[in-house]
Ligand SMILES: [Zn+2]
């Protein structure tokens with residue numbers, strides 16, 4: 589399902605569809621320069637985010653028994669929702685089953701490098717709304733109950749915010 593288009597900024601064709609680590613899909617303008625975290629972006633900076641298709645899960649909806657799907661919002665926030673649930677854009681109301689379960693914690697890739705190992709940092713927001721920068725190689729081994737990878741973490745003070753608070757595009761849900 590290749591989607592091609594024209595850049596609304598400069599009129600050049602858009603580049604191929606790329607996928608981020610968080611499963612989001614995007615197309616950059618074909619005139620955009622190669623990605624280099626050390627220098628300023630070259631060329632056109634237009635980015636088109638594509639809707640991520642929900643992934644069917646091997647779980648049943650506790651409300652109606654239909655299959656659940658894993659959906660990702662434009663900002664990388666993940667949720668499980670009922671596959672029968674939908675949004676009627678004309679009537680502006682929810683259709684089908686409204687079961688939604690947000691997955692705790694949100695992470696977002698940053699254009700910053702880990703001071704300890706040089707890998708990318710991610711901005712992680714906990715379900716309680718606390719924010720931290722952590723190394724993208726850091727993880728948690730559920731079997732041994734031990735952290736894996738790099739342990740670099742920098743907690744952000746409340747209010748030290750970024751420009752990502754534009755709201756979610758995957759309507760309609762309430763937390
Ligand atoms: Zn462009």
Ligand SMILES: [Zn+2]
Nearest residue numbers: 649652670685
């Ligand atoms: Zn359901």
Ligand SMILES: [Zn+2]
Nearest residue numbers: 702705723738
């Ligand atoms: Zn690191």
